[in-house]
Amino acid sequence: MTSPAQRASAGDPLGLLDLFGDGFVRDPYPWLAALRAEAPVHHDPGTGLWLISRYEDIRRVLLDPDAFHPDNAQHAVTPLPVGVLRVLARAGFRMPPALADNGTPSHPGLRRLVTRFFNARRVAAAVPVIERIADELLTSAAQRIDTEGGHDLFPSFAQVLPCRVLMELLGIDGVSPATLIRWSDASLELFWGRPTPSRQLELAELVGEFHQWLTRTVTGGTASRDSFLGALAEHRLPDGRPLDVPTAVGVCFFVFIAGQSTTGQLIATVLSRALAEPGLWSRVSRDEGLAEAWVEEVLRREPPVTTWRRVAARPVELGGVDLPAGAQLLLMLMGSGSDPDVFASPERLCPQRANVRQHLSFGVGRHRCPGASLARTEAAVALRVAARRLPRIQPGPEAAGTPMLGLLSFRAPLRVAVEQA
The missing domain is CATH 3.30.43.20 (Uridine Diphospho-n-acetylenolpyruvylglucosamine Reductase; domain 2)
Incomplete structure (x- = not known):
């Protein structure tokens, strides 16, 4: 060819x-x-x-929000037929501009609110939480590898780690990580994929459930004032009005998807590439800074948000x-x-590339990803703990045929198959 x-x-x-x-x-x-x-x-x-x-050219566009607006950032790539729109309408689905697609005066305040909960100080304080959850998940993975000879680290580790971390950091309970992952992945596929009409209907049902749960969570009135949901409830728009519920739900919609699905995709890619790189796996748990440097290079070359x-x-x-x-x-x-x-x-x-931080994988300027520090940290901790807890693994025999997530804006391996080395 x-x-x-x-x-x-x-x-x-x-x-x-x-x-x-x-x-x-x-x-x-x-x-x-x-x-x-x-x-x-x-x-x-x-x-x-x-x-x-x-x-x-990309950098110029991102740094000129007056000439290039973000309004279409979350539009459905594949047009939604009437039947799908009806399913979403019955669920009360409504998504006004909130973060990634918000070019209005409300954006700076909402961005500051989100950034406050994912700044460097909070992320550093969260490292023990990430390590604890990673260690727990890898204990189970190690047992499966010992008894079965192989295991898939994508659904058991890469996917669930950022979901559980996000739930703990934001004080979310009453729903399982598996359900949140299913809702989040369905949202990505519906709005950034090329599903068939019948598949769109299935996805719309899940997205509707996600939206209804987010609405109940936002309006529950039980969150403490110093929590993320409490901060949303206290937030005021530029004209002094309280933040409306649909926009608050839109903020949560973006945070939950970016904070779990795309971070899980990053972890899956980081693990896969590290396992395939000769000599790296044995070094990454003991060489200070290597995990962080590897994550940065993967972000440059193969980011989850493409x-x-x-x-x-x-x-x-x-x-x-x-x-x-x-x-x-x-x-x-x-x-x-x-x-x-x-x-x-x-x-x-x-891993020691001098200008690696110049990559645009988190964007740049006004709409740079507010969760960049958390995503970097989670991926580095995941890699370091996995290399320490599973020192004698290698890619499984089916690794060469690993299926890939192929949405318009998201790409990652859907399997991290490993076996005993």
Whole structure:
């Protein structure tokens, strides 16, 4: 099969690109390289989106919220048919702008509220909590490996660790981690996937349940004032009005998904790549700072959040292309981390890379991810504790065929199969 660059040079610039196709999901790097080289601002007919792939262009968009609005960040990629809209309406589903898609004056205050609960001091204080939960989960995993010879660390560890940590940090109870994970994953698939109409109906039921639970949780009135939910209840909008319930639910919707699903995806990728890197697993539990450095390189090269969307507020030139007002942009965050103009030998994972923190995987500017510190810390602790508790494991025989999550903005291994070395 010819590469994307070969097709481009033959007069077919990326004509076969399918952002949901198995070829792109399994190995997006040739396509991303072709986009940067041949069409850094490329209109994708399959999605109607303008794909922005060069680091400097993506950074410019993220740092100019007046020209590029976040309004479309959480729009459903696959249009929702009437039947699905009815299911969501019956559940009272309503999602006004809150965080990632909020370009209104309410955003700075809401962002400050969320950031206060995930700042560096709170995250440092949470490390013992993360270590305790990780150790508990890995005790069970070690027993399974001993008795069965192999185990999948994705559902038993990578997925559930950030969910349980988030529940403990935010004081959430009365629901199981498995239920929260199911609701969160369904939300990602419904709004960022390409599900069939019948699958959309199934997902909408789960998303409706999630929204109803969030609404009950927000309006329960039992949270202490110093808790996250208590802070939402006390929050005032720029005009002095109390925060309305739909927006408070929207904040929680974003925090719960980002705080568990995408962090679980990061942990899965960090573990998979560490197990595959010769010599790393045996060093990561004893070499100070290595786990953190490895996480940062994985974030640069293979972040769980691969793309994000913006909409042009007015006609604008970007990367030598004139875009009309209303143009829908897809910022290829994963491609920006592999831009050779910024990162030397980008295909190599180099834990001591000098400029690794320049990556855009958490965004930059006004909408930079407020949970970045927690995600980094959880992934590093997960890797370090796993290497210490499971020192003699290796990738399982089926690792080469690991299925991948392939949504528009999210990508990660769906299995971390290991066996005794």
